[in-house]
Amino acid sequence: MTVGSVAQILEELAPLDHAEDFDNVGLLVGDSAMEVNGILVTLDTLECVVDEAIAKDCNLIVSFHPIIFGGLKKITGKNYVERTVLKAIRNNIAIYAIHTALDNSFNGVNAKICEVLGLINNEILIPKKDTIRKLTTYVPVAEAEKLKKKLFEAGAGNIGNYSHCSFTLEGTGSYKAGENSNPTIGEIGKTHSERETMVHVTYLRSSERNVLDALMTNHPYEEVAYEVYSLENRNQQIGMGMIGELEEGMSETSFLEHLKKTMKAQVVRHSNLRDSPVKKVAVLGGSGAFAIGAAKAAGADVFVTADVKYHQFYEAENKMVIADIGHFETEQFTKNLLVDYLTKKIPNFAIRLSESITNPIKYF
Structure with a gap:
């Protein structure tokens, strides 16, 4: 199995097109054609993680956070990023980062937080925009079902839990073949x-290349007439954060105790308690203060996230409780999620969970 093959499997869970524009995801170091001996899964790629990969004979590191974020103009080993990259290159170890592609996945980072907290009826908190496309094309009646089948196989027609979705309408098309054409049906020079x-079929933006390739390969006409539209529809499967419900409501203090215990948090920084029961909980792993408004609008009783600044706690406005448990703490179970996923997809393969503690924040 090659690095590229593992990347394809990871991108079934978290397509790179779903990552945020500011991010740096995918294969950061290494050759996609290299054969993989073993995979080490980590939250962060640091020198100690590369050392661990060497010790465990893993030549591919799958990392949640990217070690290379900004552009590297030189690699001389003058800082921790350059030293990590140098060590990986010297030891022929590839590094793949998944970050916000997994943040935006329905079965990604925030789904794992919901699972740990015991939340049910989970939904995306902030649906990602510009993820749905619509294809319209025109095909001879006798060829329509064959073409639809190929489009479905390429990823078109999937809406939520439904597949093979389309809409068709019959009519009459006309065309006049030019001098240099080679018409499948009709004659040159005659209308x-x-x-x-x-x-009509919809598809995810990440599937566009496959869908259009299937259209061009399987459409009977020499010149294919088609239109592609970007839709504003709310995507229920892709986006930042999640909101769900506790099976049984609890008091705010009981929930904070539950939160601290299940998420293994050293401390919970929180806004003013409202003396109201907690039933609806919003979560967003990592730096999630930008979603405070969305969590309030969704009716969350508590919003669990990290990296909330002093004045941002005021934004709770006594309409919900903001609970900041720490960046590492919100994302720590992500590597378990990836190990479980890869183990199911690649059974009988060496997939290791990193034992390195990469949290840069310590508590006294």
């Missing part, structure tokens, strides 16, 4: 009318 099916 031809053909009974056609107009086919």
Whole structure:
């Protein structure tokens, strides 16, 4: 199995197109054609993690956070980033980062937090925009079902828990083949009318190349007429954060105790308690203060996240409780999620959970 093959498996869970624009995801170091001996899964890639990979004979590190974030103009070993990259290159170890692609996955970082907290009926908190495309094309009636089948195989027609979704309408198309054309149906220089099916299918932006390749490969016409639209529809499967419900409501103090215990937090920084029961909980792993407004609008009783600044706690406005448990603490179970996923996808393969503690924040 190659590095590229492992990347394809990871991108089934978290397509790189779903990552935020500011991010740096995918293969950061190494050759995609290299054969993989073993995989080490970590939250952060540091020198100690590369050392661990060497000791465990793993030549691919799958990291949640990217070690290379800004551009590297030199690699001389003058800081921890350059030293880590140098060590990986010297030891022929590839590094793959998944970060916000997994943040935006319905089964990603925030789903894992919900699982640990015991939340049910989970939904995306902030749906990601510009993820849905719509394809319209026109095909002879007799060829419509064959073309639809190929489009479905390429990833079109999936809406939530439904697949093979489409809409068709029959009508008459016309065209006149030019001098240098090679028409499948009709004659050069003559206007031809053909009974056609107009086919509408939606697909994820990340599947666009496959869908359009399937269209061009399987459409019978020499010149394919088609239109692609970007839709504003709310995507229920891709986006930042999640909101769910506790099976049984509890008091705010009881929930904070539950939060601290299950998420293994050293401390919980929180806004003013409202003396109200907690039932609806929003979560966003990592730096999530930007979602405070969305959590309030969704009716959350508590919003669990990290890296909240002093004045941002005021934004709770006594409409909910903001609970900051720490950046590392919100994301610490992500590597377990990735190990479980890869183990199911690649059974009988060496997949290791990193034992290195990479949290840069210590508590006294």
